[in-house]
Amino acid sequence: MVVSRRDEFDRLDSTWSSVTPPAARRMLIAAAAAFSVRGYHATTTRDIAAQAGMSPAAVYIHYRSKEELLFQISRIGHTTSLSLLTSVTGDDPATRLASAVRAFATWHAEYRVTARVVQYELSALTPEHLAEVVELRRRIEGSVRDMVEEGVAAGVFDVPEVRGATLAVLSLCIDVARWFQPDRGRTPAEIGDLYADLVLRMVGARTAPQAG
Amino acid sequence: MVVSRRDEFDRLDSTWSSVTPPAARRMLIAAAAAFSVRGYHATTTRDIAAQAGMSPAAVYIHYRSKEELLFQISRIGHTTSLSLLTSVTGDDPATRLASAVRAFATWHAEYRVTARVVQYELSALTPEHLAEVVELRRRIEGSVRDMVEEGVAAGVFDVPEVRGATLAVLSLCIDVARWFQPDRGRTPAEIGDLYADLVLRMVGARTAPQAG
Protein backbone atom coordinates (compact mmCIF):
# COMPACT_ATOMS: atom_id res chain seq x y z
CA MET A 1 0.00 0.00 0.00
CA VAL A 2 2.79 2.41 0.82
CA VAL A 3 5.07 1.38 -2.04
CA SER A 4 3.19 -0.23 -4.87
CA ARG A 5 5.49 -0.15 -7.92
CA ARG A 6 6.23 -3.81 -8.49
CA ASP A 7 9.66 -3.40 -10.05
CA GLU A 8 10.79 -1.44 -7.00
CA PHE A 9 10.02 -4.45 -4.87
CA ASP A 10 11.78 -6.75 -7.31
CA ARG A 11 14.92 -4.67 -7.20
CA LEU A 12 14.76 -4.64 -3.42
CA ASP A 13 14.45 -8.40 -3.44
CA SER A 14 17.80 -8.78 -5.18
CA THR A 15 19.41 -6.73 -2.42
CA TRP A 16 18.04 -9.05 0.26
CA SER A 17 18.66 -12.34 -1.55
CA SER A 18 21.05 -13.44 1.21
CA VAL A 19 18.33 -13.24 3.85
CA THR A 20 16.63 -16.53 4.71
CA PRO A 21 14.11 -17.98 5.33
CA PRO A 22 11.76 -16.28 2.81
CA ALA A 23 9.39 -15.14 5.56
CA ALA A 24 12.25 -13.30 7.28
CA ARG A 25 13.19 -11.71 3.96
CA ARG A 26 9.60 -10.60 3.30
CA MET A 27 9.54 -9.03 6.76
CA LEU A 28 12.78 -7.14 6.11
CA ILE A 29 11.53 -5.83 2.77
CA ALA A 30 8.27 -4.74 4.35
CA ALA A 31 10.17 -3.00 7.15
CA ALA A 32 12.52 -1.23 4.73
CA ALA A 33 9.59 0.08 2.68
CA ALA A 34 7.73 1.28 5.76
CA PHE A 35 10.78 2.85 7.45
CA SER A 36 11.66 4.58 4.18
CA VAL A 37 8.28 6.24 3.74
CA ARG A 38 7.21 7.02 7.30
CA GLY A 39 10.45 6.83 9.26
CA TYR A 40 11.53 4.28 11.88
CA HIS A 41 9.73 5.82 14.85
CA ALA A 42 6.48 6.44 12.99
CA THR A 43 6.35 2.85 11.78
CA THR A 44 4.66 0.31 14.05
CA THR A 45 5.42 -3.38 14.19
CA ARG A 46 1.80 -3.89 13.16
CA ASP A 47 2.42 -1.85 9.98
CA ILE A 48 5.38 -4.05 9.10
CA ALA A 49 3.54 -7.29 9.76
CA ALA A 50 0.51 -6.16 7.76
CA GLN A 51 2.69 -5.17 4.78
CA ALA A 52 4.36 -8.59 4.95
CA GLY A 53 0.91 -10.22 5.09
CA MET A 54 1.37 -11.76 8.52
CA SER A 55 0.20 -11.28 12.10
CA PRO A 56 1.85 -8.72 14.41
CA ALA A 57 3.51 -11.44 16.47
CA ALA A 58 5.23 -12.93 13.40
CA VAL A 59 7.82 -10.13 13.51
CA TYR A 60 9.31 -11.65 16.66
CA ILE A 61 9.85 -15.14 15.28
CA HIS A 62 12.75 -14.06 13.10
CA TYR A 63 13.82 -10.83 14.82
CA ARG A 64 14.40 -10.02 18.45
CA SER A 65 13.02 -6.49 18.20
CA LYS A 66 11.95 -3.74 15.82
CA GLU A 67 15.42 -2.25 16.21
CA GLU A 68 17.02 -5.47 14.97
CA LEU A 69 15.03 -5.17 11.73
CA LEU A 70 16.47 -1.67 11.33
CA PHE A 71 19.97 -2.90 12.10
CA GLN A 72 19.82 -5.68 9.49
CA ILE A 73 18.60 -3.24 6.84
CA SER A 74 21.32 -0.76 7.78
CA ARG A 75 24.08 -3.37 7.94
CA ILE A 76 23.23 -4.96 4.59
CA GLY A 77 22.77 -1.55 2.94
CA HIS A 78 26.11 -0.24 4.18
CA THR A 79 27.90 -3.45 3.20
CA THR A 80 26.39 -3.29 -0.28
CA SER A 81 27.38 0.32 -0.91
CA LEU A 82 30.88 -0.28 0.47
CA SER A 83 31.38 -3.16 -1.96
CA LEU A 84 30.17 -0.91 -4.80
CA LEU A 85 33.00 1.51 -4.03
CA THR A 86 35.76 -1.03 -3.42
CA SER A 87 35.06 -3.03 -6.58
CA VAL A 88 35.76 -0.06 -8.84
CA THR A 89 38.55 -0.50 -11.39
CA GLY A 90 40.19 1.81 -13.92
CA ASP A 91 43.56 2.83 -15.27
CA ASP A 92 43.67 6.39 -13.90
CA PRO A 93 42.33 8.18 -10.78
CA ALA A 94 39.75 10.21 -12.73
CA THR A 95 38.24 7.10 -14.30
CA ARG A 96 38.12 5.31 -10.95
CA LEU A 97 36.55 8.26 -9.11
CA ALA A 98 34.02 8.80 -11.90
CA SER A 99 33.04 5.12 -11.86
CA ALA A 100 32.74 5.10 -8.08
CA VAL A 101 30.55 8.21 -8.03
CA ARG A 102 28.43 6.89 -10.90
CA ALA A 103 27.83 3.61 -9.04
CA PHE A 104 27.28 5.25 -5.64
CA ALA A 105 24.88 7.93 -6.89
CA THR A 106 23.00 5.46 -9.08
CA TRP A 107 22.57 3.14 -6.10
CA HIS A 108 21.13 5.91 -3.95
CA ALA A 109 18.57 6.65 -6.68
CA GLU A 110 17.72 3.08 -7.68
CA TYR A 111 17.57 1.67 -4.14
CA ARG A 112 16.45 4.86 -2.51
CA VAL A 113 13.97 2.94 -0.34
CA THR A 114 16.87 1.19 1.34
CA ALA A 115 19.22 4.16 1.08
CA ARG A 116 16.89 6.43 3.04
CA VAL A 117 16.83 4.01 5.95
CA VAL A 118 20.60 3.57 5.71
CA GLN A 119 21.30 7.31 5.74
CA TYR A 120 18.59 8.81 7.94
CA GLU A 121 17.85 6.32 10.72
CA LEU A 122 21.28 5.88 12.30
CA SER A 123 20.19 7.55 15.53
CA ALA A 124 17.55 4.87 16.16
CA LEU A 125 20.18 2.12 16.41
CA THR A 126 21.40 0.84 19.77
CA PRO A 127 24.94 1.99 20.70
CA GLU A 128 26.36 -1.47 19.91
CA HIS A 129 24.71 -1.68 16.49
CA LEU A 130 25.57 1.94 15.72
CA ALA A 131 29.25 1.26 16.43
CA GLU A 132 29.24 -1.57 13.89
CA VAL A 133 27.61 0.64 11.25
CA VAL A 134 29.91 3.59 11.98
CA GLU A 135 32.90 1.35 11.26
CA LEU A 136 31.42 0.51 7.84
CA ARG A 137 30.86 4.22 7.18
CA ARG A 138 34.49 4.92 8.12
CA ARG A 139 35.59 2.46 5.46
CA ILE A 140 33.20 3.97 2.89
CA GLU A 141 34.62 7.44 3.48
CA GLY A 142 38.16 6.06 3.43
CA SER A 143 37.70 4.42 0.04
CA VAL A 144 36.59 7.70 -1.54
CA ARG A 145 39.32 9.68 0.21
CA ASP A 146 41.92 7.27 -1.18
CA MET A 147 40.69 7.90 -4.72
CA VAL A 148 40.87 11.67 -4.27
CA GLU A 149 44.35 11.42 -2.73
CA GLU A 150 45.59 9.26 -5.60
CA GLY A 151 44.43 11.86 -8.08
CA VAL A 152 46.10 14.66 -6.15
CA ALA A 153 49.33 12.64 -5.85
CA ALA A 154 49.28 11.91 -9.59
CA GLY A 155 48.80 15.62 -10.29
CA VAL A 156 45.52 15.15 -12.18
CA PHE A 157 43.21 16.52 -9.43
CA ASP A 158 43.28 20.01 -7.96
CA VAL A 159 41.42 20.41 -4.66
CA PRO A 160 41.88 22.95 -1.88
CA GLU A 161 41.55 20.25 0.77
CA VAL A 162 41.26 16.46 0.40
CA ARG A 163 39.02 15.88 3.45
CA GLY A 164 36.62 18.64 2.45
CA ALA A 165 36.40 17.46 -1.15
CA THR A 166 35.79 13.87 -0.04
CA LEU A 167 33.03 14.99 2.30
CA ALA A 168 31.37 17.00 -0.49
CA VAL A 169 31.53 14.10 -2.97
CA LEU A 170 29.96 11.65 -0.51
CA SER A 171 27.42 14.21 0.63
CA LEU A 172 26.28 14.94 -2.91
CA CYS A 173 25.69 11.27 -3.67
CA ILE A 174 24.03 10.43 -0.34
CA ASP A 175 21.56 13.30 -0.63
CA VAL A 176 20.19 11.73 -3.82
CA ALA A 177 18.22 9.39 -1.56
CA ARG A 178 16.43 12.40 -0.05
CA TRP A 179 15.19 14.09 -3.22
CA PHE A 180 15.13 11.44 -5.94
CA GLN A 181 11.72 10.34 -7.19
CA PRO A 182 11.24 7.79 -9.97
CA ASP A 183 8.76 8.62 -12.73
CA ARG A 184 9.91 12.22 -12.85
CA GLY A 185 11.92 12.19 -16.06
CA ARG A 186 15.35 11.29 -14.73
CA THR A 187 16.52 7.69 -14.45
CA PRO A 188 19.01 6.51 -11.82
CA ALA A 189 21.60 5.92 -14.55
CA GLU A 190 21.21 9.52 -15.75
CA ILE A 191 21.79 10.77 -12.21
CA GLY A 192 24.92 8.64 -12.04
CA ASP A 193 26.28 10.09 -15.29
CA LEU A 194 25.42 13.67 -14.29
CA TYR A 195 27.06 13.26 -10.89
CA ALA A 196 30.21 11.63 -12.27
CA ASP A 197 30.65 14.69 -14.47
CA LEU A 198 29.91 17.18 -11.66
CA VAL A 199 32.35 15.48 -9.29
CA LEU A 200 35.19 15.48 -11.83
CA ARG A 201 34.64 19.21 -12.18
CA MET A 202 34.62 19.65 -8.39
CA VAL A 203 37.99 17.94 -7.97
CA GLY A 204 39.43 19.90 -10.90
CA ALA A 205 40.15 16.76 -12.89
CA ARG A 206 42.06 16.96 -16.15
CA THR A 207 41.05 14.17 -18.54
CA ALA A 208 44.67 13.69 -19.63
CA PRO A 209 47.95 15.06 -18.26
CA GLN A 210 48.65 18.38 -19.94
CA ALA A 211 50.90 21.42 -19.50
CA GLY A 212 49.71 24.37 -17.38
CA MET B 1 20.29 18.41 28.22
CA VAL B 2 20.16 17.28 24.62
CA VAL B 3 21.87 20.38 23.24
CA SER B 4 23.97 22.06 25.87
CA ARG B 5 26.25 24.47 24.01
CA ARG B 6 25.00 27.82 25.16
CA ASP B 7 25.92 29.82 22.04
CA GLU B 8 23.95 27.36 19.93
CA PHE B 9 20.87 28.30 21.92
CA ASP B 10 21.69 31.98 21.61
CA ARG B 11 21.97 31.73 17.85
CA LEU B 12 18.71 29.85 17.75
CA ASP B 13 17.10 32.57 19.80
CA SER B 14 17.91 35.20 17.18
CA THR B 15 16.11 33.06 14.61
CA TRP B 16 12.95 32.97 16.71
CA SER B 17 12.99 36.60 17.86
CA SER B 18 9.67 37.23 16.09
CA VAL B 19 7.88 34.61 18.18
CA THR B 20 5.97 35.96 21.18
CA PRO B 21 5.20 35.64 24.05
CA PRO B 22 8.56 34.47 25.49
CA ALA B 23 7.05 31.25 26.84
CA ALA B 24 5.86 30.33 23.35
CA ARG B 25 9.33 31.07 22.00
CA ARG B 26 11.01 28.94 24.66
CA MET B 27 8.66 26.11 23.74
CA LEU B 28 9.52 26.42 20.02
CA ILE B 29 13.26 26.43 20.73
CA ALA B 30 12.89 23.38 22.98
CA ALA B 31 10.86 21.61 20.28
CA ALA B 32 13.40 22.45 17.55
CA ALA B 33 16.27 21.10 19.66
CA ALA B 34 14.39 17.91 20.50
CA PHE B 35 13.09 17.29 16.95
CA SER B 36 16.59 17.89 15.58
CA VAL B 37 18.27 15.32 17.81
CA ARG B 38 15.67 12.58 18.13
CA GLY B 39 13.31 13.26 15.24
CA TYR B 40 9.70 14.46 15.31
CA HIS B 41 8.05 11.10 15.94
CA ALA B 42 10.52 10.02 18.62
CA THR B 43 10.01 13.27 20.52
CA THR B 44 7.15 13.39 23.04
CA THR B 45 5.28 16.49 24.10
CA ARG B 46 6.54 15.70 27.61
CA ASP B 47 10.16 15.92 26.32
CA ILE B 48 9.49 19.34 24.83
CA ALA B 49 7.78 20.67 27.94
CA ALA B 50 10.55 19.37 30.19
CA GLN B 51 13.25 20.98 28.04
CA ALA B 52 11.31 24.26 28.17
CA GLY B 53 11.06 23.88 31.97
CA MET B 54 7.26 23.68 32.06
CA SER B 55 4.53 21.10 32.59
CA PRO B 56 3.34 18.82 29.75
CA ALA B 57 0.04 20.70 29.47
CA ALA B 58 1.81 24.03 28.89
CA VAL B 59 2.52 23.01 25.29
CA TYR B 60 -1.17 23.37 24.48
CA ILE B 61 -1.59 26.90 25.76
CA HIS B 62 0.33 28.43 22.86
CA TYR B 63 0.06 25.63 20.26
CA ARG B 64 -2.90 23.58 19.12
CA SER B 65 -0.88 20.40 18.66
CA LYS B 66 2.60 18.93 18.46
CA GLU B 67 2.35 19.18 14.67
CA GLU B 68 1.75 22.92 14.89
CA LEU B 69 5.06 23.31 16.72
CA LEU B 70 6.72 21.47 13.82
CA PHE B 71 4.92 23.63 11.27
CA GLN B 72 6.02 26.90 12.91
CA ILE B 73 9.64 25.72 13.01
CA SER B 74 9.44 24.61 9.38
CA ARG B 75 7.69 27.77 8.18
CA ILE B 76 10.09 30.16 9.92
CA GLY B 77 13.12 28.12 8.84
CA HIS B 78 12.06 28.04 5.20
CA THR B 79 11.20 31.75 5.19
CA THR B 80 14.59 32.57 6.70
CA SER B 81 16.58 30.56 4.18
CA LEU B 82 14.52 31.94 1.27
CA SER B 83 15.31 35.50 2.35
CA LEU B 84 19.00 34.57 2.56
CA LEU B 85 18.92 33.62 -1.13
CA THR B 86 16.80 36.50 -2.41
CA SER B 87 18.81 39.19 -0.62
CA VAL B 88 22.00 38.29 -2.48
CA THR B 89 23.57 41.06 -4.55
CA GLY B 90 26.55 41.25 -6.90
CA ASP B 91 27.65 42.55 -10.26
CA ASP B 92 27.96 39.25 -12.12
CA PRO B 93 26.23 35.84 -12.00
CA ALA B 94 29.28 34.06 -10.57
CA THR B 95 29.56 36.49 -7.65
CA ARG B 96 25.83 36.23 -6.94
CA LEU B 97 25.77 32.42 -7.07
CA ALA B 98 28.89 32.18 -4.91
CA SER B 99 27.39 34.55 -2.32
CA ALA B 100 24.11 32.66 -2.31
CA VAL B 101 25.81 29.28 -1.85
CA ARG B 102 28.11 30.68 0.83
CA ALA B 103 25.13 32.04 2.78
CA PHE B 104 22.94 28.98 2.25
CA ALA B 105 25.64 26.44 3.18
CA THR B 106 26.79 28.51 6.16
CA TRP B 107 23.20 28.70 7.43
CA HIS B 108 22.77 24.93 7.22
CA ALA B 109 25.92 24.50 9.33
CA GLU B 110 25.39 27.31 11.84
CA TYR B 111 21.67 26.66 12.38
CA ARG B 112 21.84 22.96 11.75
CA VAL B 113 19.49 22.30 14.68
CA THR B 114 16.74 24.15 12.84
CA ALA B 115 17.90 23.05 9.39
CA ARG B 116 17.57 19.38 10.22
CA VAL B 117 13.94 19.83 11.21
CA VAL B 118 13.33 21.97 8.12
CA GLN B 119 14.85 19.41 5.74
CA TYR B 120 14.02 16.03 7.26
CA GLU B 121 10.60 16.29 8.88
CA LEU B 122 8.44 17.43 5.96
CA SER B 123 6.51 14.15 5.91
CA ALA B 124 5.20 14.72 9.44
CA LEU B 125 3.31 17.88 8.40
CA THR B 126 -0.42 17.84 7.70
CA PRO B 127 -1.31 18.11 3.98
CA GLU B 128 -2.39 21.75 4.42
CA HIS B 129 0.80 22.78 6.22
CA LEU B 130 2.93 20.75 3.81
CA ALA B 131 1.40 22.59 0.85
CA GLU B 132 2.40 25.92 2.37
CA VAL B 133 5.97 24.74 2.95
CA VAL B 134 6.25 23.18 -0.50
CA GLU B 135 5.40 26.55 -2.03
CA LEU B 136 8.29 28.14 -0.08
CA ARG B 137 10.59 25.37 -1.30
CA ARG B 138 9.48 25.99 -4.89
CA ARG B 139 10.56 29.61 -4.52
CA ILE B 140 13.88 28.60 -2.94
CA GLU B 141 14.66 26.30 -5.87
CA GLY B 142 13.51 28.96 -8.33
CA SER B 143 15.84 31.60 -6.93
CA VAL B 144 18.87 29.33 -7.37
CA ARG B 145 17.75 28.20 -10.82
CA ASP B 146 17.47 31.85 -11.87
CA MET B 147 21.08 32.48 -10.85
CA VAL B 148 22.31 29.47 -12.81
CA GLU B 149 20.26 30.49 -15.85
CA GLU B 150 21.62 34.03 -15.75
CA GLY B 151 25.15 32.69 -15.75
CA VAL B 152 24.41 30.40 -18.68
CA ALA B 153 22.72 33.23 -20.59
CA ALA B 154 25.69 35.51 -19.95
CA GLY B 155 28.03 32.82 -21.23
CA VAL B 156 30.03 32.59 -18.00
CA PHE B 157 28.61 29.23 -16.79
CA ASP B 158 28.87 25.91 -18.60
CA VAL B 159 26.44 23.25 -17.38
CA PRO B 160 25.05 20.18 -19.19
CA GLU B 161 21.57 20.87 -17.81
CA VAL B 162 20.25 23.81 -15.73
CA ARG B 163 17.69 21.82 -13.71
CA GLY B 164 20.20 19.12 -12.85
CA ALA B 165 22.88 21.61 -11.84
CA THR B 166 20.40 23.56 -9.69
CA LEU B 167 19.32 20.37 -7.96
CA ALA B 168 22.94 19.43 -7.26
CA VAL B 169 23.80 22.87 -5.86
CA LEU B 170 20.82 22.88 -3.49
CA SER B 171 21.37 19.25 -2.55
CA LEU B 172 25.01 19.86 -1.64
CA CYS B 173 24.13 22.76 0.68
CA ILE B 174 21.12 21.09 2.29
CA ASP B 175 23.05 17.94 3.13
CA VAL B 176 25.40 20.02 5.31
CA ALA B 177 22.70 19.85 7.99
CA ARG B 178 23.00 16.06 8.03
CA TRP B 179 26.76 15.70 8.54
CA PHE B 180 27.97 18.97 10.05
CA GLN B 181 29.16 18.86 13.65
CA PRO B 182 30.54 21.91 15.47
CA ASP B 183 33.76 21.47 17.47
CA ARG B 184 35.27 19.27 14.76
CA GLY B 185 37.75 21.69 13.24
CA ARG B 186 35.63 23.28 10.54
CA THR B 187 33.58 26.43 11.18
CA PRO B 188 30.32 27.20 9.35
CA ALA B 189 32.05 30.09 7.55
CA GLU B 190 34.76 27.73 6.29
CA ILE B 191 32.09 25.38 4.95
CA GLY B 192 30.48 28.33 3.18
CA ASP B 193 33.74 29.35 1.52
CA LEU B 194 34.60 25.78 0.53
CA TYR B 195 31.16 25.21 -0.96
CA ALA B 196 31.11 28.53 -2.87
CA ASP B 197 34.35 27.41 -4.53
CA LEU B 198 33.09 23.87 -5.25
CA VAL B 199 29.85 25.13 -6.77
CA LEU B 200 31.61 27.59 -9.09
CA ARG B 201 33.67 24.67 -10.34
CA MET B 202 30.53 22.54 -10.80
CA VAL B 203 28.84 25.14 -12.99
CA GLY B 204 32.04 25.66 -14.95
CA ALA B 205 32.28 29.32 -13.98
CA ARG B 206 34.90 31.56 -15.56
CA THR B 207 35.91 34.41 -13.26
CA ALA B 208 36.17 36.78 -16.25
CA PRO B 209 35.06 36.44 -19.87
CA GLN B 210 37.91 34.91 -21.85
CA ALA B 211 38.51 33.23 -25.19
CA GLY B 212 38.15 29.43 -25.49
Add this chain to the structure above:
DNA sequence: CTCCATACTAAGCGGTTGCTTAGTCGCCAG
Protein backbone atom coordinates in the same frame (compact mmCIF):
# COMPACT_ATOMS: atom_id res chain seq x y z
C1' DC C 1 -11.56 43.87 49.55
C1' DT C 2 -14.01 41.51 45.12
C1' DC C 3 -13.91 40.25 40.41
C1' DC C 4 -12.00 38.41 36.52
C1' DA C 5 -8.78 37.22 32.97
C1' DT C 6 -4.33 35.08 31.95
C1' DA C 7 -0.78 31.55 32.45
C1' DC C 8 0.09 27.76 34.23
C1' DT C 9 -0.15 22.79 36.76
C1' DA C 10 -1.93 18.11 38.54
C1' DA C 11 -4.27 14.47 37.23
C1' DG C 12 -6.02 11.54 34.09
C1' DC C 13 -8.60 9.66 29.73
C1' DG C 14 -8.88 6.88 25.62
C1' DG C 15 -6.10 4.91 22.42
C1' DT C 16 -1.75 2.91 20.71
C1' DT C 17 2.80 0.99 21.34
C1' DG C 18 6.45 -2.87 21.47
C1' DC C 19 6.45 -7.14 22.89
C1' DT C 20 4.78 -11.71 25.37
C1' DT C 21 2.08 -15.71 26.27
C1' DA C 22 -0.57 -19.56 25.24
C1' DG C 23 -2.15 -22.16 21.85
C1' DT C 24 -3.21 -23.83 16.80
C1' DC C 25 -1.92 -25.52 12.37
C1' DG C 26 0.51 -28.26 8.93
C1' DC C 27 4.07 -31.43 8.06
C1' DC C 28 7.12 -35.25 8.33
C1' DA C 29 9.28 -39.45 10.82
C1' DG C 30 8.32 -43.72 12.62
Add this chain to the structure above:
DNA sequence: CTGGCGACTAAGCAACCGCTTAGTATGGAG
Protein backbone atom coordinates in the same frame (compact mmCIF):
# COMPACT_ATOMS: atom_id res chain seq x y z
C1' DC D 1 -2.22 -43.35 13.46
C1' DT D 2 0.81 -40.97 16.88
C1' DG D 3 4.04 -37.63 18.42
C1' DG D 4 6.78 -33.82 18.06
C1' DC D 5 8.61 -29.72 16.02
C1' DG D 6 8.88 -25.28 13.75
C1' DA D 7 5.97 -21.50 11.88
C1' DC D 8 2.54 -18.83 12.79
C1' DT D 9 -1.79 -16.58 15.18
C1' DA D 10 -5.23 -14.71 18.78
C1' DA D 11 -5.35 -12.35 22.64
C1' DG D 12 -3.60 -9.43 25.79
C1' DC D 13 -0.30 -6.81 29.10
C1' DA D 14 2.17 -2.92 30.95
C1' DA D 15 3.79 1.27 29.50
C1' DC D 16 3.43 5.31 27.06
C1' DC D 17 1.32 8.50 23.75
C1' DG D 18 -1.15 13.15 22.49
C1' DC D 19 -4.28 15.76 24.43
C1' DT D 20 -8.16 17.35 27.84
C1' DT D 21 -10.17 18.77 32.08
C1' DA D 22 -10.48 20.78 36.38
C1' DG D 23 -8.33 23.60 39.34
C1' DT D 24 -4.60 27.03 41.25
C1' DA D 25 -1.57 31.13 41.54
C1' DT D 26 -0.87 35.82 40.10
C1' DG D 27 -1.75 40.48 39.11
C1' DG D 28 -4.34 44.49 37.59
C1' DA D 29 -9.17 47.15 37.66
C1' DG D 30 -12.66 48.99 40.37
